Amino acid sequence: MALSRSSSTSASTFKTAVETAEKLVQPQSSSTFHDPFSIVSHEMSNLAKSIANLIGSGHPTLNRVSSYYFEAEGKNVRPLIVLLLSKSLAAIPIEQRNRIKIDTYDVTNQPHYNGTPTETVVAGNSVDDSISPLAILHGINPRVILDPLSKPMDKLPEFDAMNGILPKQRRLAEIVEMIHTASLLHDDVIDLSDSRRGRPSGNIAFTNKMAVLAGDFLLGRASVAIARLRNPEVIELLSTTIANLVEGEFMQLKNTVMSNDSQSIVNDGEKKVIPEPTGKVPTKQHEYSVSTPAEVDHITNVDAAFEYYLHKTYLKTASLMSKSSRAAAVLSGAHDDIIENCYEFGRNLGLCFQIVDDMLDYTASDATFGKPSQADLKLGLATAPILFAWKEQPELGELIARKFSEPGDVEIARNAVKKYSGLEKTREMAHEYCYKALQNLRVLPESDARSALEFLTNSVLTRNK
Template identity: 35%
Template structure:
């Protein structure tokens, strides 16, 4: 049985191992998302926080801390911090992308408005910084604050690069390392740091989070051209309609003839799209085998994630983290 169809999936197994800690994280999130003066803040936050997401990033923080032998209370604060940062970026992303669906539900900007989504996202970033200070670790503060800056940098880079046919795979990697992998690696690294882990273990968990996040985003981009709405929680073809140059398209553009390049320029750079253009784009991706090439890259990053864990001691949590890397790419493997 594949991990994708297993009765108990790795993130569910990890959640069971961390049930007590995750309950504490949820309590802390709900305590800190309250605002006495602006009731719209908890309304919008709850719309995302309670939408049934996997809570993968906070679980990675807790798992890394426990894997490194931590028995204090502050991994809960760091996990809540990571979830607040993630939720804030989702609110901002949906405004920038003009999205109308997130996790299978209408986006906050659709239900409320863009201004509310942006301002509540700002509030959650502020809450995240309040939380990350409480453990009293300058190193943890450095990791998470740097990640926040890197995420914003990645999103701005995507704005300038995603509609430019000159964007290559190196730039794409910078974008996804910023907007997605930075928070994965900060989650795993901060958990290890709060546990005062050995330097090689901190490095290993940081590398694991980075590779896992890259694999995660490549799979997400791949499924936009070949997945299902139920699998992705968003509309299929959203990246195409939003004129995002993701890896399958970048690979196709690199192999395009003059006629194909003119098509990509019209639909991506100029933004003039017709009813049949998504179908034609998928035809070009199939012609140049770029979906398969992208799938192979996702699998390679998942392998890197698993290999990064080699220095860490053998434990049940380590085994589940290895399975998690396989699970992230199970939908395309």
């Protein structure tokens, strides 16, 4: 399979998929509906403006850094998935939404589903209402009663009534993008990146310290918005995604810089011994984990390395997609089977998305990718293409174990990937996850929104950035 064929067509297909999907989360009566480009601009502008209202601080420089990545043109795939999935869920008859009780504020123009009389409303109240007094939240008595932590988007109720997306689902989409953007700020510092979305990365444009603090601030603001959803299950899901992102990054760090003895790390070429635990704070690894390649056999066990790679990929990328998809279904009141398939859809799509990303790292140019390409091998990361080559050429295990650190290692690895069709096999793996994601969507009623999700899912395979 020729991976380089019609790269411009691939880019166009993915862009068309996003534009088509974005049109479907617009109100049908919008005067701009006849102009697809203005519709895309309008939706993205509202998303960015709404997020800006959520992240405002009392410090102008902090506002500047925390909003920096929202200014550039990003894929915005994660919030788009939440919005389209929410619209697809709206096609389920209200009497079949028996998972939780839905309050009148959430349902907008739909009939009120009462549920079991003994249940309590867990979804209630506006996403824009604070739970604690504002003077306490801000630590100051403002001259004007204003809540910069959350302000409603213009004409939001009318939008929701027309397109079937609940207010809490729309806020969920905004929260997801905030969490994702915070992870980008942190990742660029960790990976020493110098570009993101076609311009200097946050750590370069400002400083490492400011980028880290801005990422922390975004997570803090996201946490406030999460709490205001007032749904314990959704709060638990979204809070876990933040922990998952950190776990995944640690797995990648270990895969990059950890020594085989797991008792030391290599930082900037210098070996540093990890402090021994004192025993005052007992810690144990939870059962939902995988063995590291070093714990099994860091040179010969390819299967263990693949398991490690896929779990890391889930934590870093698919967790946010899967748990936000599940949260959208929970907020809709859908029953357990729908909720589970929404979760699996996000999981499979997230794995597909990242696997394609890992493949593009070998094939895309810096200008197309929007960030440095061919970086994984230089960072010592063993992703799917080189793992497939490792299966055919066992001696690559030694290069992977030393993180491609010796002269010529990166070139040897790239040649092996080409020789043993590592990219083609990686694409086949992505196809499998894409197919599973499409099957998960089949549990939803047929609708334009579901068709858009299917189109978007298929286009992930053909994108080139």
